[in-house]
Amino acid sequence: MKLAYYPGCSAQSTCAELNTATLLVAKKLGLELTQLFTATCTGARELRAVDPLAFYSLNVRILALAEKDNLPVMTVCNTCTLNLLDAQTAFQEDPALAEKINERLAEEGLHYSGGTRITHFLWVLFEEIGEERLKSMFVRQLPGLNVAAFYGCHITRPPLQYGFVDSRNNTSLERLAVLVGSQPIDYTGRTECCGFHTAAEDENIAVNMTANHIASAKANGATAMVTPCPLCHTVLDTLQPEMNKGRKAPFKMPVLHLSQLVGLALGLEPDELKIDKHVVSVSNINRWFGRPPSVVERELA
Amino acid sequence: MNIVPFQFKPSQSQDSLLARNTLLKLGDIVKIQVKRSEGGANNYQSFEVPYSQHMRVLDALNYIADHQAPDLAYRWFCGSKMCGSCAVRMNGREVLACWEAVLPEMTIDPLRNLPVIRDLVVDRTPYEKRVASYKPWLERDEPYSGFPEPLTHRDMKSVSKALDCISCMACYSACPVIGLGDLTNFEGPAPLVQLAQTMLDPRNGAKKVASTLESIDIFSCVSCYKCEEVCPSHIPIVSMIIEPLKRKVAEVHPEKARHALVFKSIIARRGWIDPTELVLRTQGFKALLNVRRVITLLLRGKVNPVKTLFGRAKVSAAAAARFITKDKS
Numbered sequence: 001m002k003l004a005y006y007p008g009c010s011a012q013s014t015c016a017e018l019n020t021a022t023l024l025v026a027k028k029l030g031l032e033l034t035q036l037f038t039a040t041c042t043g044a045r046e047l048r049a050v051d052p053l054a055f056y057s058l059n060v061r062i063l064a065l066a067e068k069d070n071l072p073v074m075t076v077c078n079t080c081t082l083n084l085l086d087a088q089t090a091f092q093e094d095p096a097l098a099e100k101i102n103e104r105l106a107e108e109g110l111h112y113s114g115g116t117r118i119t120h121f122l123w124v125l126f127e128e129i130g131e132e133r134l135k136s137m138f139v140r141q142l143p144g145l146n147v148a149a150f151y152g153c154h155i156t157r158p159p160l161q162y163g164f165v166d167s168r169n170n171t172s173l174e175r176l177a178v179l180v181g182s183q184p185i186d187y188t189g190r191t192e193c194c195g196f197h198t199a200a201e202d203e204n205i206a207v208n209m210t211a212n213h214i215a216s217a218k219a220n221g222a223t224a225m226v227t228p229c230p231l232c233h234t235v236l237d238t239l240q241p242e243m244n245k246g247r248k249a250p251f252k253m254p255v256l257h258l259s260q261l262v263g264l265a266l267g268l269e270p271d272e273l274k275i276d277k278h279v280v281s282v283s284n285i286n287r288w289f290g291r292p293p294s295v296v297e298r299e300l301a
Numbered sequence: 302m303n304i305v306p307f308q309f310k311p312s313q314s315q316d317s318l319l320a321r322n323t324l325l326k327l328g329d330i331v332k333i334q335v336k337r338s339e340g341g342a343n344n345y346q347s348f349e350v351p352y353s354q355h356m357r358v359l360d361a362l363n364y365i366a367d368h369q370a371p372d373l374a375y376r377w378f379c380g381s382k383m384c385g386s387c388a389v390r391m392n393g394r395e396v397l398a399c400w401e402a403v404l405p406e407m408t409i410d411p412l413r414n415l416p417v418i419r420d421l422v423v424d425r426t427p428y429e430k431r432v433a434s435y436k437p438w439l440e441r442d443e444p445y446s447g448f449p450e451p452l453t454h455r456d457m458k459s460v461s462k463a464l465d466c467i468s469c470m471a472c473y474s475a476c477p478v479i480g481l482g483d484l485t486n487f488e489g490p491a492p493l494v495q496l497a498q499t500m501l502d503p504r505n506g507a508k509k510v511a512s513t514l515e516s517i518d519i520f521s522c523v524s525c526y527k528c529e530e531v532c533p534s535h536i537p538i539v540s541m542i543i544e545p546l547k548r549k550v551a552e553v554h555p556e557k558a559r560h561a562l563v564f565k566s567i568i569a570r571r572g573w574i575d576p577t578e579l580v581l582r583t584q585g586f587k588a589l590l591n592v593r594r595v596i597t598l599l600l601r602g603k604v605n606p607v608k609t610l611f612g613r614a615k616v617s618a619a620a621a622a623r624f625i626t627k628d629k630s
Contacts, residue, residue, distance in 0.1 A: 009574040014603045038616040040572045045524045046564035047625075048540075049547035054565075057624040086540070104624060146304055157526035158537070174307045184307035193477050193525035200576075200583050201560040205521060208481055221304030238603070241594065277601045 001128055003119075004066035005033035006084075008077040008230070009041050014238070015230035017274030021259040022076050022121065024273065028266045029129060029137065033074070036065050042083035045197050053100070059087030060101045064112035072117035074124055076259070078154035078229035079197075084118045120155060122228045122258055126172055134179055138265040141181025145288040147261070148185040148222035149173030150213065150236060152229035153193050173226060173258070180265035182288070185222040189213025196231040203242060206235045211243040214251050224282070228258040238279045254282040264288070321402035325352045333361055334408045335373065338419045345408065346370065358391055358409065359398040362421075374420035382533055385467035388412055388474070389421050395471035395531040412474035414489075428470060431488065432495045435513055439499055442506035456503045459541050463497040465534040472528035472538060478521050487521035490528035490538050497542045500549060511553040519546050520558065559583055569625040572617025577609040 011019040026033050039062045041047075048055040062084060066073040075081045091098045092114050102111055119127070125134060151170050170191055174184035192213055195206030214236065217225055227233050236255040244250040255278065263273045270276065270285050325331065329352040334345040348369055350361045359377055366373045377387040380399045387398040390410040415423040454461070472490035473479060479489045488496070499505055500513060528538040536542065551558035563582045567574055580588050589595055598604040
């Protein structure tokens with residue numbers, strides 16, 4: 001099936017491994033992705049606050065680019081998803097705004113009529129592909145993995161925005177964990193906030209909030225975490241060393257991107273999926289597959 | 302290792318009032334655990350309450366107070382979702398007791414982030430003092446021109462939403478940044494909604510707005526939408542209160558909105574965000590002092606100085622530049 005692919009800024013820079021993994025996994029899943037290379041950033045939270053008209057215009061432009069090819073647009077980042085959905089709603093509900101935006105798009109030869117469907121890779125797995133087909137494509141299971149899902153705020157709130165998941169009804173990542181043969185872990189941080197959107201200015205908020213989530217995951221037996229958002233991943237993984245300061249035992253909690261977890265079950269190798277590009281490394285990935293640790297790993301342990 | 306597996310509960314997306322009212326029928330018993338102040342951190346007193354037609358949490362609490370625990374402390378007044386007195390947490394989630402239908406099993410806790418006076422009653426004075434410190438009234442620059450004032454509904458869109466606030470404090474309890482306590486000076490969603498009533502009112506004088514916003518921390522909001530999720534008045538707190546307030550601050554005190562303005566200028570020049578440029582321009586070169594992190598990021602390929610210095614996405618940058626309004630400076 002064909003989809004327009006909007007990777008977002010993070011997957012093209014600090015989380016480039018997410019882009020690599022997603023493209024590999026999409027191929028295996030039979031998703032034909034057309035990347036929107038001439039798109040722009042969706043503006044995260046900052047642009048929406050300080051220049052709302054630019055925010056709506058740039059997001060509708062992304063939707064218009066997908067509409068040109070008559071394709072739904074698939075994201076791999078929660079905030080991108082929220083922004084596109086937000087702009088779509090504003091465009092559909094405010095004809096004056098829609099006209100203004102289309103005037104600006106016309107300078108580029110673009111036009112938007114409001115028809116693009118917006119989806120996230122997580123939703124594609126369940127809605128486009130479905131659990132039965134996924135199960136049949138998973139050639140490898142991960143019985144040695146206890147995985148704690150970190151959904152991220154922007155695909156769970158505000159409520160009623162997303163028909164697929166909301167903060168009281170999120171089970172998609174846990175269901176996926178079962179499909180790949182692993183054990184989903186319950187803990188307090190599942191639908192909590194990582195604090196990414198204040199992290200560039202003041203890391204303290206993100207570091208403190210997320211340290212609690214990782215601590216809970218660890219206390220409940222998780223050996224890894226998975227998230228569908230690279231912004232959450234950046235806090236959980238890249239800022240994890242900061243969370244270890246003053247802690248008796250460092251967390252050592254590896255964090256996977258959603259497409260990496262799916263990729264492992266599809267038979268792709270960890271280094272193809274660039275799991276080695278994370279800040280927190282996985283020390284015993286063979287254990288996840290239920291294989292005994294290799295001789296080298298046993299000696300290092 | 303203590304493994305706590307995830308339990309798949311029946312779907313809660315069908316959690317409408319109708320659904321709730323069909324979960325229980327007359328003759329059923331509702332099991333309630335209520336947090337009491339006496340007896341330490343984990344003191345929950347258990348009660349069993351006979352279900353009554355369309356029972357709300359408040360009805361259950363009243364039953365308990367009437368028949369089983371006359372010393373139970375809790376607040377309520379109008380019983381109709383208007384006064385904001387009765388907010389509590391039910392099964393961890395902030396609700397208005399007078400409006401929330403009961404579940405067969407419930408744990409009732411007081412609101413978070415406010416001092417507990419007793420049982421379910423919290424001290425609202427930190428909130429009241431903070432709002433009073435804003436001097437929350439209009440101070441016009443020009444004298445009142447006379448009736449009718451030229452004011453459109455569009456001018457007052459955010460303010461009219463903010464005026465829906467009943468000061469129930471559910472959002473304040475749900476806010477994870479407020480939950481960090483003294484780590485930040487964040488105002489919190491409830492005070493900011495009150496603040497917005499005057500700060501976003503176009504009749505307010507520029508001097509008043511500038512001086513009030515100078516000492517306020519709005520940018521610690523993480524945009525998690527937990528406040529919007531629990532607001533009983535359905536105020537879009539993040540999108541119609543906090544973000545317009547951030548915009549106001551960026552206009553009158555751009556030095557406080559550094560991150561947001563740098564973000565905007567990077568998109569205007571590059572079309573996409575370069576996180577290296579964003580962090581260096583927001584934090585300054587002290588960001589490079591974390592040598593361990595800089596080296597790790599370089600080794601893992603998570604930063605690319607060449608791309609930062611020389612990379613350009615021409616079409617994207619041109620489009621962004623056309624749409625983004627220049628700062629007046």
